[in-house]
Amino acid sequence: MNAYHSKIDEELIYLLQTEDELAFTEIYNRYWNKLYYISHKLLKDTDAAEEIVQEVFLIIWKKRNSLHIQNLHQYLAAMTRYAVFRHLAKEKKFNKQENSEGILNAEVADEIDLDNKILLEIITKLSNKLPEKCRLVFQYNKIHDQSLQEVAEQLNISQKTAEAHLTKALRVIRANFGDVTHFTYFLISLLFLKK
Structure with a gap:
């Protein structure tokens, strides 16, 4: 059995901040489906939902040294919802741009x-x-x-x-x-x- 599988979230956060890739992989495996569910429920779009979850994990890895996370599940869920919000805002901006070209x-x-x-x-x-x-x-x-x-x-x-x-x-x-x-x-x- 994977030793990281039994670790609690707080331990994984600490290990992540020490650049432990296995800790990141465990967080990814533990939370990917939950974040995908949140994203897909809001967007109803499989590709966009997957893209958003990947983006969330990419940000977590990039900012691993500066993160201040008290509750990993809540933090990741909030990041996902915020990423959905940004995605929808970009879509609206794109739609407005299309409009200026006479498409909408x-x-x-x-x-x-x-x-x-x-x-x-x-x-x-x-x-x-x-x-x-x-x-x-x-x-x-x-x-x-x-x-x-x-x-x-x-x-x-x-x-x-x-x-x-x-x-x-x-x-x-x-x-x-x-x-x-x-x-x-x-x-x-x-x-x-x-x-």
Whole structure:
């Protein structure tokens, strides 16, 4: 039996950071199917889902020395959802580019822009109702795409406090969603799950 198979995630993370390729292989084997499931469930596209999972593992290997992972499963799942979000954003950008070449009609591009504006408006309105620190952590992290570490430094609070504010903000915003359309909910779910 493979000695790495019995190791817990924390041990594998430590070994990965020491450039242990067998630890990386064990993480890959342990989590590939789970990440593929997440990716495919969101995209419904086998090739794109596989590509995204490969991209996630490539990033893990490239950044192995600088990773700060507390829960490997959650970290990888969040990375996968964020990669799906980026993939969808690139697709929209590509669709807009096609439109400028006359392949898509203007109404479709306008609808995509409108969806983006409505989504941002809903998120901004909901986040504006949060207490100040909660609102700032949420907006800097989710809308301005800053890491929690950057947000914590900017607001002069600990990263744990920033995480607590973000968790509270997400809980409040999700609770206030009510009658949002399925498509908007899907996009917002992706936004909430990215790190």
